[in-house]
Amino acid sequence: MEQLTDLDLVNEVRAGDRRAYTELMNRYKEKIYWVARRMLGNHADADDVVQEAFLKAFLNLGDFRGDAGFYTWLYRIAVNLSLNALRKRHVMDYLRESELAQKVFPPAKDDPHKELEVRELESRIQQAVSRLPDKQRAVFVLRYYDEMTYEEIAFILKTSVGGLKANYFHALRKVQRSLKHALTV
Numbered sequence: 706m707e708q709l710t711d712l713d714l715v716n717e718v719r720a721g722d723r724r725a726y727t728e729l730m731n732r733y734k735e736k737i738y739w740v741a742r743r744m745l746g747n748h749a750d751a752d753d754v755v756q757e758a759f760l761k762a763f764l765n766l767g768d769f770r771g772d773a774g775f776y777t778w779l780y781r782i783a784v785n786l787s788l789n790a791l792r793k794r795h796v797m798d799y800l801r802e803s804e805l806a807q808k809v810f811p812p813a814k815d816d817p818h819k820e821l822e823v824r825e826l827e828s829r830i831q832q833a834v835s836r837l838p839d840k841q842r843a844v845f846v847l848r849y850y851d852e853m854t855y856e857e858i859a860f861i862l863k864t865s866v867g868g869l870k871a872n873y874f875h876a877l878r879k880v881q882r883s884l885k886h887a888l889t890v
Contacts, residue, residue: 711775718766726766730759733776737783743846744787746835754790758783773860781861784843791839826884833883841876848873 717725741754762779847858855866
C-alpha cells in the first residue's frame, strides 16, 4: 500500500475520514511535542499544547490552503500556542532538559568529573536561554534545536527573514555572553 502524502490525508479528512487525521497525528505528535517541550520546559505543559494544537488544526482544517506543508502549518500553531502559554504563566524555567550541552560537549561516561562539568554547563545554558525575550527564545529554539531555515521560521512566526536573523544573532550573543560571564566567575 502506497503511503499517502499529508495533502492527500488532509483531503481525506475534509471528505469525512477521521482515520486520516489519526494518521497525521501519528506522523507529527512527537515532533510537535518536542517543539512545545523545548519552549515550555515541562511535560505537562507540552502535552497540553500538543492536544490543543491538534484540536485547533482539526477545527481549522477548512482554512488550510496548502501554501505550506501541513507540518509547517501545524508547527506554527504549536509555536504560537507555546508562546501564548509562556506569556500567560510568565515563568522562565525553559529547557529543563537542554540538549545544547550534549551538542557542544558530549558526556564522557567514563569520567564523572567530565559528566559533572557537562551538567553544570547545561544548567548555565538553560539559565541563559530562559532569560531571553520570548521572540528571541522562539527563534533560537527553532533555528538551533530544530535546525529550521530562516524562511521556515519566518513563515511560522509571521515575520521577516531579516528580523529573524537579527533576533537569532542577538539571542546567540546573549547566550554566549552569559556563558562567558558564568565561566569567568
